[in-house]
Amino acid sequence: MSGDSLISLSASVLAERLHSGELSSVEVTQAHLDRIAEVDGDIHAFLHVSADALKTAAEVDGARRLGAKLSPLAGVPVAIKDVLCTQDMPSTAGSRILEGWIPPYDATVVAKLRKARLIPLGKTNMDEFAMGSSTEHSAFGPTHNPWDLERIPGGSGGGSAAAVAAFEAPLALGSDTGGSIRQPAAVTGTVGMKPTYGGVSRYGAIALASSLDQVGPVTRTVLDAALLHDVIGGHDEHDSTSLTDAWPSFADAARAGAASGSLTGVRVGVVKELGGEGFQAGVSARFAEALDLMASAGAEIVEVSAPSFRYAIAAYYLILPAEASSNLAKFDSVRFGLRVNPPGGGTVEDVMAATREVGFGPEVKRRIILGTYALSAGYYDAYYGSAQKVRTLIQRDFDSAFSRADVLVSPAAPTTAFKLGEKLEDPLAMYLNDVTTIPANLAGVPGMGLPMGLAPEDGLPTGIQIMAPAHEDARIYTVGATLEALLEQSWGRTLISQAPGHPSMPLPDERAARLEGGTR
Amino acid sequence: MPDTTPPPLDSAQVAHLASLARIALTADEIEKLTGELGVIIESIAKVSEVATPDVPATSHPIPLSNVFRPDVPGATLTVEQALSGAPERDGDRFKVSAILGEEQ
Amino acid sequence: MTSTADLMDFDKALELFEPVLGFEVHVELNTKTKMFSPAPNPAAPGADASEPNTMVTPVCLGLPGSLPVVNEQAIRFSISLGLALGCEIAPTSRFARKNYFYPDLAKNYQISQYDEPIAHDGLVEVELANGKTFRIEIERAHMEEDAGKLTHVGGATGRIQGADYSLVDYNRAGVPLVEIVTKMITGAEHDAPELAKAYVSAIRDIVVALGISEARMERGNLRCDANISLSPRGSGELGTRTETKNVNSLRSVERAIRYEIQRQAAILAAGGAIIQETRHWHEDSGTTSAGRPKSDADDYRYFPEPDLLPVEPSRALIEELRSALPEPPAVRRRRLKESWGFTDLEFQDVLNSGLLVEVESTVAAGASPAQARKWWTGEIARLANVAAVDPSSLVSPADVAALVALVESGELTDRLARQVLEGVIAGEGSPSEVVEKRGLKVVSDDGALIAAIDEALASQPDVLEKIRDGKVQAAGAVIGAVMKAMHGQADAARVRELVLERATTP
Incomplete structure (x- = not known):
């Protein structure tokens, strides 16, 4: 098999062929490294490519030859968002202040990847400290959208989404504080899942906003997301907010959904507040079609109202900067990271201030100052305190909506990918990109971004968001896999196969293989 | 509910916030930020519209309590690991510039 | 530097002003691991934190991505301490972040x-000491983590001012602390310094009885920040307060309060104003110096710690811990006085020296109560006073008990035992090791004694006659000569016996 067709395979298919011995992990890894070498100059999805990937792959192949019992995704390469600590690769969170920093420990999710013997390919680009919706705020230059190199790949996890969309990696890890997994998925035609808060460990994920951050999978198919979620999910004693739920197999949930082809009995709630004005016409049109498709597959479509959602962005841009201003205080030039000595020396206080002035980009400084303000004596009640109350109201809206619907849906982003630089000078406009995704973070509920077609006006991907009650991640995988199958049937191919620069994926084979997997 | 909306942000306040946050902003940055943050704050201040006293605050999205760890020693970093990222060290300790503080 | 500050006579100060006190006592818990990390706790019994940065995890260093997890034992200890302080235990309590750069x-x-x-x-x-009882109201006791340790290098004094640079060791970072905050204490008047010492001593007794802290002030296991202000008598107005830090012995607590009263009174009487500030106690000079001014710039931006969950102890847990509490201090004092058979005066002597725990531990280690009291309130207290430290920092109860045992078995005289004690304090080892090394054992070889007696008798031939005539006190001269010859390392009673024996045998 040529490298080109190899990289177009989904992780689940790669996993099967690795398992059967048809492919070796070294071959698969080499093909992806070749692809990175070929296209990443244009895409800039990676900040660092692992020097050990082939060696690790060879070890997995060796173990397999010796008959070791390996996990389902063993030998499959994975890209890792640079917000996650890796003890063999620099971990910068896209910031100059951490340039070159190699942590002395692995994030729990990275340790789980290694234990399941996936192959870490490298670290992906992101908005600095995950602050942004376009990956333009990376200190190391923006990532470009594989669908149109002039456009943003979404953010903050633009690197992971672009890596997967450009076939540089079959799988990637992202983190989602206000939509950083789901919004990039929407604008790159990929799949991204933000698990229930606490479903995946945050230990070793460089914190943006502790009460909102959640690590999750970034892939090209729902089943792949489920397989990766199965690897990284579950309780971690190093994270106090980690849930102790006995999670079902998400891969089983996805396979069941893909196989059923039906949504009979599923109540799909359309959130009135997450659509309409401010949404691109093509996005709204594709969303309406997706609803029709679900209805025709037996779903009951109900409109639900969540009146407090109109305060979500405001609450989010108080809670996030407040927590971030405190989380980012540790970058002080004492124990790790950059140190800048002001001219003529100065006290440790001067050194800290000079380091943070040079080491942080404008968006990070903006949010730190905003958060410092929101927590200041005298302002706490009006700002942070009020925002935490809005959070209660949003949770109540979700409770009420989920009493009428099994899943909630909305567009995953209000627009398709915009041009690089278009919103860089208007922070408020940039913040509005996350209007659809933020409520799920405030309430801790799971949400997925999934391709729902190309916008007619610009031919760029649009995404649908599916949300479920907290702890019900499996429901999203089932409904998501059904919808994915229905959409692909209606298109006659996958969305990603229409991406420019796509390495001519032999669709029928792969689809068949995936559905086969589902019936087993 | 009394009107708790704070007064508009001015550049002196931004300068004070920057010093609290230990960021040596330039005068230009302070000026620019004062404008940008003013717009943002105006937009986000609306949270107080619905944050009435009867609404409790939520600090954690998923309510949990009593999450504890048994008092059992675990793995520690080696000294070399601990100091591996240090911008400057002296022996096995982190080195920092003179401190302006406590006993002046 | 304000160490040369004018001081007003203490009694005069009290004539003009009414002192108002408040204390914040930090107790380092002796759990095996730290508050939020499984790193070993340097405040645990026997822990050795002398090698810097050896007791750290990513959590202690605040590495990016690291997260805190609460130590369950620290929660139990904190609840027990709260109960022993007569506090209500909150059904829900919460951690918060106090934001400041250091x-x-x-x-x-x-x-x-x-x-x-x-x-x-x-x-x-x-x-x-005068029998007065004060009721000190506790406002709160809360849990927190300790910070790392800074060493200032360069400059003349090793202090922060004038230092060229500083070094940081994070071994202590994350040690579990409980901070006990009193309400404002008025009415102490002349007793204010003594009350301060007695209060800290009471807290120390409580945590030692609970077994939740090593409580060694000189090691920082127990630290007291003393707030003090003076209110002009009859004015009804509160004065501006200072917060004196770095007070790390019971003795210093008392001295620091006295000093601050005298210093503040002098300033106020001269028409000056007290600056609200932290002040640093200097053990060597017995003075305080100005620290960081407290101002509006102190904006800690507290908010609920999003990485941790609320602590909601069950009624059952609280009752379990309540039922396991040691007896209340007053009951305990009554019990000990009775079981030791001390007179009021003797017992008060122990209390006033703040040595109840030491005497109790020494008795527990096998010494008689009378001997334990004698050594602690006598020789050890005297040496501590000379060295300007707390007696408990000089020697352990186990060593004192061992010393008493050596005396009681006749292996040491009191005089020799004092020399042994000095050796133990000098770090020469346990009492028996010091006896060995210094060769201080009593000469119990009768042969050597008899030879010395014979020599003494030979130079004082009339003595034997006098003894035989019934003038037994004449033996004294010989005994003295023998003790001198033996360099004091003989049991005088035995020498006397042998001398009398010699006189009565032909």
């Missing part, structure tokens, strides 16, 4: 408790 604070925020402490509204009874 290089010993790894995350540049301290995880503490703010508006929802684990324990609140308690009461501690404190007894003074």
